[in-house]
Amino acid sequence: RFYKILCIWIYTSSQSETQHINIIQSPKERNQKEREKEKTKMRDSCKVSVILLLVLINGVFGDNPYRFFTWKITYGDIYPLGVKQQGILINGQFPGPHIDAITNDNIIISVFNYLKEPFLMSWNGVQQRKNSWQDGVIGTTCPIPPGKNFTYIIQVKDQIGSFFYFPSLAFHKAAGAFGAIRVWSRPRIPVPFPSPDGDFWLLAGDWYKTNHYVLRRLLEAGRNLPMPDGVLINGRGWGGNTFTVQPGKTYRFRISNVGVATSLNFRIQGHAMKLVEVEGSHTVQNIYTSLDVHLGQSYSVLVTANQAPQDYYIVISSRFTRRVLTTTAILHYSNSRRGVSGPVPNGPTLSIASSLYQARTIKRNLTASGPRPNPQGSYHYGLIKPGRTIILANSAPWINGKQRYAVNGASFVAPDTPLKLADYFKIPGVFNLGSIPTSPSGGSGGYLQSSVMAANFREYIEIVFQNWENSIQSWHISGYSFFVVGMDGGLWTQGSRAKYNLRDAVSRSTVQVYPRAWTAIYIALDNVGMWNIRSESWARQYLGQQFYLRVYTSSTSYRDEYPPPKNALMCGRARGRHTRPF
16 A cells, blocks of 8 residues: 555656646546556556665665764763863763764764864764765864854765774863774674674773863973873773673673873783774784784774683773873673782883784784675785885974974964865865975974875875884874885885785774884775874874875766765855855
């Protein structure tokens, strides 16, 4: 009956008003032959229309479901280290709510800004295929004004794995509003390990007792931030979280470093950890007793509850810091009658060699499926010769009497108009291509610039991150995963390529560069847009260690890049402009 009614509605809707009146209101005026002819025409039209409608419904909603969220961003009192401070909450929560999705799902998030200042949300590791409009950084998106809202429309296209979201503006990241993103494999796509008996998130990061706006003023005054005051797990300090497990069962722990300043080390007392996934890539399943997680990075490990039934320490501590910051959670066996005992297990502290060795052991599982059924190793990245090499060197110049940070001498300053809007509407004077060189000049100075580097769609390039400073660096590239083909100490040269891993390098979106060392990546520029390349050390990012890569095509086809969303906010010199009419 439903399809009969649907047929009548489709058919009559397609007719003119006169035809509709003749069919519905005056059947007696037509003879039997005319009525039979009309019925046949109606049935044929109905069949085609219903088929098309069902294809549309299945194509849009069946394969790629929609998940809807409404978030209210507010200030609120929090006490993560026992001191009252102003936090930024999502729906009253700190950290914010988890996002669970399946490959290719559409995620619709309406964000209402109840703060007294503009706000932006970004999605660390989500590639935003063909859609840098939704990346949520100042170079692509106008901030949400106080008292206003914006709806993000995100598709986790061809992705699986562990990621997180965070506020990208005004040093808000030091106040909260971050949360976990889990993208599960589709049911028919094989996963290279049995389904765990549970899945836990650990959002770990360093933390300041000082409010974020005070930290921001310190940076704007040209001063360095002090050492963080502690480390949090899921927004709580020492012993603030308990993870309950059943004896003999295996659990997945997803660890993300959502901090602003410090690399971390993760370990569980008495338990081995099997690494299975890094930022959307299934890995060779090596066993570790501790794991370094650098700023902005995410890992998944499997842990089996195979020890004596009691409570055990979960430990996270800072890496490469003279004063070691440590926090704990509890791994609680469900039949335990004994609390944690003994000293908190020590972890590595200043050793670079052990961290570098561990990083080199993290490799891609070539036989495992990724988001699609074909094996991850079917893409032979090492057989493709890069078209060119870009060398990016970080530095810490003083400019106009203030501390700044730079890439190849260019210290980024946000323009009055998002770069992506300026590019789309061809607004002059906002940025210049080539305002940042593709290799360092060798000088120690720097200059302020809304820096944009030019690149072409479908280029295949090599990027070398060169670090001459004494601190570890962590770099993120929005919109992409890249292959980490090599890292070592000293100066990168063309001879360094002899040590590259051209077979099973891990693919990820955030990579570390050790002090006075280099890291090299291969990246296929298959995602048109304006993409942020930034330091994950948030003080350095805030004071200029970032730029944008404009991946360009002359094509205007939606197959290559989506147009600006209908609800795109307009600000700066783009104010008053109009997006697409649908």
